[in-house]
Amino acid sequence: MKPFASLPSLFALLLFVLLSLRLSPSCAASDSAYDAFLQCFTRRTQPSDHVSGIVYSRDNSSFAGVLVSYIRNLRFNSSSTPKPLVIVTPTRESHVQAAVLCSKDLGVHLKLRSGGHDYEGISYVSEDDFFILDMFNLRSIDVDIQGETAWVQAGATLGELYYRISEKSNVHGFPAGVCGTVGVGGHLSGGGYGNMLRKYGLSVDNIIDARIVDAEGRILDRKAMGEDLFWAINGGGGASFGVILAYQIKLVPVPEKVTVFRVEKTLDQNATDLVYKWQFVAPTTDPGLFMRLLLQPVTSKTQKGQKTLRVSVVTLFLGNSDQLLAITDKELPEMGLKKENCIELSWIESVLWWDGFDSGPLPALETLLSRDYAANYLKRKSDYVQTPISKANLDWLWKKMIELGKVGLVFNPYGGRMSEIPASATPFPHRAGNLYKIQYSINWSEDDPELEKNYLAQIRRLYSYTTAFVSKNPRSAFLNYRDLDIGTTTNGKNSYEEGEVYGGKYFNDNFQRLVKVKTAVDPSDFFRNEQSIPTLPN
Numbered sequence: 001m002k003p004f005a006s007l008p009s010l011f012a013l014l015l016f017v018l019l020s021l022r023l024s025p026s027c028a029a030s031d032s033a034y035d036a037f038l039q040c041f042t043r044r045t046q047p048s049d050h051v052s053g054i055v056y057s058r059d060n061s062s063f064a065g066v067l068v069s070y071i072r073n074l075r076f077n078s079s080s081t082p083k084p085l086v087i088v089t090p091t092r093e094s095h096v097q098a099a100v101l102c103s104k105d106l107g108v109h110l111k112l113r114s115g116g117h118d119y120e121g122i123s124y125v126s127e128d129d130f131f132i133l134d135m136f137n138l139r140s141i142d143v144d145i146q147g148e149t150a151w152v153q154a155g156a157t158l159g160e161l162y163y164r165i166s167e168k169s170n171v172h173g174f175p176a177g178v179c180g181t182v183g184v185g186g187h188l189s190g191g192g193y194g195n196m197l198r199k200y201g202l203s204v205d206n207i208i209d210a211r212i213v214d215a216e217g218r219i220l221d222r223k224a225m226g227e228d229l230f231w232a233i234n235g236g237g238g239a240s241f242g243v244i245l246a247y248q249i250k251l252v253p254v255p256e257k258v259t260v261f262r263v264e265k266t267l268d269q270n271a272t273d274l275v276y277k278w279q280f281v282a283p284t285t286d287p288g289l290f291m292r293l294l295l296q297p298v299t300s301k302t303q304k305g306q307k308t309l310r311v312s313v314v315t316l317f318l319g320n321s322d323q324l325l326a327i328t329d330k331e332l333p334e335m336g337l338k339k340e341n342c343i344e345l346s347w348i349e350s351v352l353w354w355d356g357f358d359s360g361p362l363p364a365l366e367t368l369l370s371r372d373y374a375a376n377y378l379k380r381k382s383d384y385v386q387t388p389i390s391k392a393n394l395d396w397l398w399k400k401m402i403e404l405g406k407v408g409l410v411f412n413p414y415g416g417r418m419s420e421i422p423a424s425a426t427p428f429p430h431r432a433g434n435l436y437k438i439q440y441s442i443n444w445s446e447d448d449p450e451l452e453k454n455y456l457a458q459i460r461r462l463y464s465y466t467t468a469f470v471s472k473n474p475r476s477a478f479l480n481y482r483d484l485d486i487g488t489t490t491n492g493k494n495s496y497e498e499g500e501v502y503g504g505k506y507f508n509d510n511f512q513r514l515v516k517v518k519t520a521v522d523p524s525d526f527f528r529n530e531q532s533i534p535t536l537p538n
């Protein structure tokens with residue numbers, strides 16, 4: 001029998017055990033994960049890569065601040081939301097390569113975040129142990145106005161992109177989303193649509209080239225990655241295939257003056273007639289005219305104590321107000337648009353107007369460079385409408401919305417350029433045959449789990465009420481309106497069957513091609529998430 005260890009070392013052991021018990025296990029795990037990551041990161045980069053100051057451990061006093069700066073949905077800012085072991089904030093492409101290889105070496109899940117606007121927070125939340133690769137420092141934008149193109153890094157925002165284009169030209173723009181703080185990395189790789197989609201299609205219909213880091217840590221441009229992978233990252237979601245470093249985009253012409261307006265009608269002002277007719281006009285009218293509808297239950301101003309539904313028509317027209325009125329007088333007189341409702345602006349001013357400044361004077365254009373964001377608690381869902389909803393059904397829907405009380409709908413008309421592009425041209429399949437997309441929307445500002453349960457139930461109930469009015473087999477959805485209700489994967493042995501469920505809804509017949517590309521470029525499924533493209537079984 002061996003003698004007991006010396007008294008001092010026994011004491012040391014006891015002290016260690018006591019200390020370990022006091023430390024939370026995740027905290028201790030984080031420290032070692034940080035050390036291991038940093039060691040690998042240093043090994044996988046050159047001294048000239050300047051790696052100091054870009055990796056944040058959980059113990060770092062800036063960790064929480066860096067994490068929350070791009071959380072755009074407060075549902076995922078609670079103390080119970082899983083936190084990453086490490087946040088990496090690359091300032092060079094070589095850092096991205098090293099981060100991919102080190103996550104692979106250490107077998108830790110890597111989450112990719114650009115602007116953080118994912119509605120389900122999947123760019124910065126995971127049930128597994130995970131690192132975050134946060135792209136916000138990689139935000140350069142290089143506009144070539146002679147060539148009518150631009151290179152834009154993934155961590156840039158749409159507002160920055162629009163601003164940099166407008167610095168060089170007042171007759172160029174780019175068709176992408178209407179919220180300036182949305183990130184290029186998630187938005188463009190997921191499709192990207194905005195108020196010029198009827199004229200120019202989606203963002204991905206206007207992309208020329210890209211640079212990505214693949215699962216082997218290689219930097220590939222379009223030529224090196226090949227047309228299949230290039231196709232996949234233009235609407236199939238970047239996060240299943242690699243890290244998007246940058247896209248080269250094609251700028252589009254915009255007139256010197258565009259026209260915007262907002263017109264509102266409630267049910268007593270025949271809003272139902274307007275919506276009914278809108279379904280026939282908005283998807284077929286002049287492609288330069290984008291008339292979005294916002295539908296929301298509100299308290300009636302005319303009938304005391306009554307609830308009603310308010311319809312707001314929010315519009316961009318690529319032309320002047322006389323041309324616009326000639327169209328709306330003829331095609332949609334139910335709207336009652338008058339010259340005094342119309343505001344003529346430069347395109348870049350219209351971007352600001354759409355980005356939350358549609359009442360009162362416009363702020364300085366530099367507002368588009370701001371990354372400030374007043375986050376809310378929220379949930380979104382999406383649907384596609386392929387045949388007009390009857391007046392009786394619209395009235396029934398309004399009644400249900402008023403009963404529920406808080407869920408709003410947004411109708412975004414398609415048609416125009418959207419109907420000309422084949423469904424297989426990009427992974428985004430919702431083209432000809434779709435009249436408009438519905439977004440279901442609910443926001444709240446209280447940190448209250450009971451309320452959250454109630455609000456999530458409300459939006460799901462409204463989604464169930466509309467079943468008969470929307471696309472079927474599958475009931476389609478828009479990837480950028482991330483919704484984990486429509487199916488998820490645990491990336492285990494059933495990932496293909498699980499992926500078919502949500503993948504069929506987001507990508508319809510394009511799902512199979514995405515699976516083939518995925519299987520070819522990332523067979524070990526390094527780039528995965530709750531709704532990623534699976535590899536083929538076996």
Ligand SMILES: Cc1cc2nc3c(=O)[nH]c(=O)nc-3n(C[C@H](O)[C@H](O)[C@H](O)COP(=O)(O)OP(=O)(O)OC[C@H]3O[C@@H](n4cnc5c(N)ncnc54)[C@H](O)[C@@H]3O)c2cc1C
Nearest residue numbers: 114115116117118123177178183185186187193238239244
């Ligand atoms: C306020 C608001 C307004 C919106 N308006 C519009 C709109 O007008 N039109 C529209 O189409 N959509 C809109 N969206 C949805 C938006 O396009 C998507 O949420 C988009 O994915 C956000 O991109 P992000 O980089 O900001 O998000 P992130 O949360 O950073 O990323 C979203 C997804 O992309 C992945 N990803 C991020 N960066 C990379 C990268 N560099 N390489 C590979 N994968 C990456 C993430 O892992 C995640 O899966 C809006 C969202 C919000 C919150």
Ligand SMILES: *[C@@H]1O[C@H](CO)[C@@H](O)[C@H](O)[C@H]1NC(C)=O
Nearest residue numbers: 052053054055056060061062
């Ligand atoms: C926190 O991490 C950052 C990034 O690596 C580093 O620059 C900073 O010095 C760290 N702060 C502390 C207090 O350790």
Ligand SMILES: *[C@@H]1O[C@H](CO)[C@@H](O)[C@H](O)[C@H]1NC(C)=O
Nearest residue numbers: 064068074077078079374375
């Ligand atoms: C997110 O949570 C942290 C910690 O509770 C809190 O300090 C912070 O204010 C929250 N962020 C927002 C935008 O509410």
Ligand SMILES: *[C@@H]1O[C@H](CO)[C@@H](O)[C@H](O)[C@H]1NC(C)=O
Nearest residue numbers: 267268269270271273334336
């Ligand atoms: C609503 O429509 C009815 C019937 O077409 C019409 O008589 C009425 O004037 C309209 N009301 C408004 C406010 O336009």
Ligand SMILES: *[C@@H]1O[C@H](CO)[C@@H](O)[C@H](O)[C@H]1NC(C)=O
Nearest residue numbers: 296406407408409441442443
């Ligand atoms: C939720 O908030 C967003 C912006 O923060 C707004 O555009 C949208 O209309 C709101 N939706 C509802 C239903 O209030």
